[in-house]
Amino acid sequence: xxxxxxxxxxxxxxxxxxxxxxxxxxxxxxxxxxxxxxxxxxxxxxxxxxxxxxxxxxxxxxxxxxxxxxxxxxxxxxxxxxxxxxxxxxxxxxxxxxxxxxxxxxxxxxxxxxxxxxxxxxxxxxxxxxxxxxxxxxxxxxxxxxxxxxxxxxxxxxxxxxxxxxxxxxxxxxxxxxxxxxxxxxxxxxxxxxxxxxxxxxxxxxxxxxxxxxxxxxxxxxxxxxxxxxxxxxxxxxxxxxxxxxxxxxxxxxxxxxxxxxxxxxxxxxxxxxxxxxxxxxxxxxxxxxxxxxxxxxxxxxxxxxxxxxxxxxxxxxxxxxxxxxxxxxxxxxx
Amino acid sequence: xxxxxxxxxxxxxxxxxxxxxxxxxxxxxxxxxxxxxxxxxxxxxxxxxxxxxxxxxxxxxxxxxxxxxxxxxxxxxxxxxxxxxxxxxxxxxxxxxxxxxxxxxxxxxxxxxxxxxxxxxxxxxxxxxxxxxxxxxxxxxxxxxxxxxxxxxxx
Ligand SMILES: [Zn+2]
Numbered sequence: 001x002x003x004x005x006x007x008x009x010x011x012x013x014x015x016x017x018x019x020x021x022x023x024x025x026x027x028x029x030x031x032x033x034x035x036x037x038x039x040x041x042x043x044x045x046x047x048x049x050x051x052x053x054x055x056x057x058x059x060x061x062x063x064x065x066x067x068x069x070x071x072x073x074x075x076x077x078x079x080x081x082x083x084x085x086x087x088x089x090x091x092x093x094x095x096x097x098x099x100x101x102x103x104x105x106x107x108x109x110x111x112x113x114x115x116x117x118x119x120x121x122x123x124x125x126x127x128x129x130x131x132x133x134x135x136x137x138x139x140x141x142x143x144x145x146x147x148x149x150x151x152x153x154x155x156x157x158x159x160x161x162x163x164x165x166x167x168x169x170x171x172x173x174x175x176x177x178x179x180x181x182x183x184x185x186x187x188x189x190x191x192x193x194x195x196x197x198x199x200x201x202x203x204x205x206x207x208x209x210x211x212x213x214x215x216x217x218x219x220x221x222x223x224x225x226x227x228x229x230x231x232x233x234x235x236x237x238x239x240x241x242x243x244x245x246x247x248x249x250x251x252x253x254x255x256x257x258x259x260x261x262x263x264x265x266x267x268x269x270x271x272x273x274x275x276x277x278x279x280x281x282x283x284x285x286x287x288x289x290x291x292x293x294x295x296x297x298x299x300x301x302x303x304x305x306x307x308x309x310x311x312x313x314x315x316x317x318x319x320x321x322x323x324x325x326x327x328x329x330x331x332x333x334x335x
Numbered sequence: 336x337x338x339x340x341x342x343x344x345x346x347x348x349x350x351x352x353x354x355x356x357x358x359x360x361x362x363x364x365x366x367x368x369x370x371x372x373x374x375x376x377x378x379x380x381x382x383x384x385x386x387x388x389x390x391x392x393x394x395x396x397x398x399x400x401x402x403x404x405x406x407x408x409x410x411x412x413x414x415x416x417x418x419x420x421x422x423x424x425x426x427x428x429x430x431x432x433x434x435x436x437x438x439x440x441x442x443x444x445x446x447x448x449x450x451x452x453x454x455x456x457x458x459x460x461x462x463x464x465x466x467x468x469x470x471x472x473x474x475x476x477x478x479x480x481x482x483x484x485x486x487x488x489x490x
Contacts (some may be wrong), residue, residue: 039479115457137453137477156451158478222481 035330036143036150039159040197045204047329048168054325054335055169055318058093062320066333067096073126074100075118076153078134082294082316083153083162087130090323099126104134116145123148128331149330157193163293164197166322170315171202171250174289178202184210184244187254187274187299189219194293195254199223199232209234210244214270216261240274246283251276253292253299253312278303291315349379352400354422354429355412360384362416363395369411369489370397370404378402391418411444413437414487417471437465441473446488452478461490 037043043051058064072091076084079102088098099122115138122129123146131139132153139152139159154160172178183202185195189211199209209227211219211234219236227234237244245251256274261267275298276290292300292312304310328335358366363384367373372380381398388394403423412419413435423431443460454461454477462476471484 115453116459133453134451135453135456135478136449136451137475137479140477141453141457141459155453156478 035332036139036152037161037326037330038140038143038150038152040161040164040201043161043201048165048201048204051165051322051325051329052169052172054328055165055321056173057335058321058324059318062093062324064093064335065095066328066335067091067094067331070096070127070331071125072096072098072100072128072130072327073122074098074102074153075122075129075131076100076102077104077115077138078132078154079103080132080154083132086316086319087151087153087162087323087327090320090327093320094324094327096327100130115142119146119150128327130327151326151330157191159197160193161197162319162323162326163194164201165326166315166319167194167198167252167291167293168201169318169322170289170291170311173318174311175249175287178205180206181249182208182210182247183250183252184212184248185219185252185254186212186240186276187256188217188260189213189254190217191260192254195219195252196223198252199226203227203230203232207232210237210248211235212237212240212244212274214238214256214266214273216263216266217256240276242280242283245280245288246285249285249287249289251288251290253290253296255297255299257297275299275301276304277301278307281307281309284309349381349398349400349424350427352378352398352402352424353404354424355397355399356394356420356422357388357391358395358397358416358419360393360395363397365415366395366412366419367397369415370399370408372397372399375399375402409433409435410438410441411489414441414444414471414484414489417484437468437471439465440476441465444490445473445482446490447475447478447480448482448486448488449475449478449480452480454478 074084074087084102091098119129119142126148128149128151129142130151130153131142133139133155136156136158139150139155143150152159152161168178171181175181189195209232213219215238224234253276256271258267278301288309289311290300290304290309294312294316325335355366367382379400384395385393386396404421409421417435417437419435421433421435422429423433441463445461445463447454447461452475463473464476466472466474466481472481473487474481
């Protein structure tokens, strides 16, 4: 009896040591590398290329049961049907299950629950959280309060890294490379978070930028300083002309929204200046492709849609492959 | 009395405590409130402003007896008056001169200017990275908004 008692105590001690070891291992791991994807600037060149390579594998075969038995939570504190459907399709095609909500008004956060409590509650159930929030910094904070990976699907006007990843995927796919490309960004360059993140994402690949925008919506100094510090060439224009288009590889169009203007007369003056029409593409490069984060309003005329250089619809489909690759990346699943 | 001795007395006229020197006159009262001087009881406090200094022109100075500041209290001053000098006085002698410097990271002191920042909507401490020590520009760790020195709001 005494003997048995002793033995089991010893076993418990070994178990205790083992659990401690697991605990420490887990902690060091999360200190060394946070597996959440909160912002594109946390990705090195190698990270980007690996995720894009994996996205290419998912384009060849989107249906792979790599998430078998796993649960992903999609927490949309702010509704975004397009992004949510893309992420949920990605989880489903990987064989995982989805829980979540699509509107904060139906959740406990509308009853005053803190974000921290919501995240910790969901962490009890899910292996991964994909979240969109109207508050800026929400995803970073969430990644600090939980041990499970967070994918930022947009935090206010701040970051939306899966959009950048699908933009990069679209650029590489259509150009065959990311290096040494000339990218022209048109429209709202002041508030457009997609163009700011694309600058960061492309900064590893020696790009040349043309920034085409009305004065009120010019590229902010912060992004221009970022380019200066890295020796990235950029040119600013207020006129959207064929001259610029003709030396461009990627034409990245964005919405010019009325509510962004303090001076409505300026809006009336410029609202039709930044519209792409098919005839403007006549002498453009053969490899030119037109991208747009969608939804568009009127900044691309419908006669452009039939031009083979229009790529914005396929671009959205690439979002599925990029998101499958991102999900596997943060979960540490080899593709 | 020699000019040098007089000058020394002007600075070190407390037995033990801290003399905060080279405060820009316009920031003097901000520094005083950041240090919580109005709540300090039992310490003799002398505040002088628009004192002439050959080195920096006009300046402000605060002398607090029997008070020695902790690192994080000093960091508070660095946000509004980055070139301040702290003289630690023991037995009428300046035993240490500390130049305040902005730390790399500021936790819990500053309010984010962005109303849509998570830190203004959730019970949590703010975290700012000091991105430009020379000009005193800080960046919110959460919403990534950059705030210039003059726009910094102390909690
Ligand atoms: Zn903030």
